[in-house]
Amino acid sequence: MFETISYDVHNHVAWIKMNRPDKLNAFTAAMNHEVAKAVKQATKDEEVRCLVITGEGRAFCSGQDLSSVDEGTDYGDVLRDNYGPMVRAIDACEKPIIAALNGVTAGAGLSLALACDFRLAKEDVKLIQAFIHVGLIPDAGNMYYLPKLIGHAKALELAVLGEKVSAAEAKELGLLTKVVSADEFDEEVNAFAARLAAMPTKAIGLIKRSLKAGWNEDFDTYLEREAQGQRIAGMTEDHREGVGAFMEKRKPQFTGK
Structure with a gap:
């Protein structure tokens, strides 16, 4: 089904792995489209309750494959046709998405990670x-997400200076959810994904929806959206299970419904 990525579903988790290790998983148009397709597939699959995006080999993603562009390339069209659909698919997914940063994370690879909900990285x-090192601006939604995570001034600094940021520093800045040793990385990613997949999936989606709305709506409009979202959450099976488990003093068994 896919040529530049692999896609598997295990225990309610969809694993999307960029698979061009000899090119440090650099993006081509085909890979942009396949990541978007896989995210959409996982979004529609009722069995999937969490997504993990990672890379094969020693890189997460090194950014755009510059060998696939030339002096006549219209980068605006590249963004509209390739990157835009990919990050829109991620933005539209209301299931939790983990970026598992197994190695080099640069350029549009960093943009992809920023578009996800959680970022776990090897130390x-x-x-x-x-x-900036090739005379371009951060793209693929990069500067939409970055200042929301770390603030305007620091986002400008990283974009203009283009310096490498260690995992430890990125964690301090708020860019990363967790930093994990190489030996424990796979186990930790699996455990984190399993934890999210066992949570009330619809409630997570409504939380993501509310957070996005909070950046763009006035307070009264937001409060009405919040009320509508809570109404929806209150009608889920997971809400009933959560209340029942609380009353019965047991651990809830959520089904994502």
């Missing part, structure tokens, strides 16, 4: 806003 991972 030796370096993150870099590489765009």
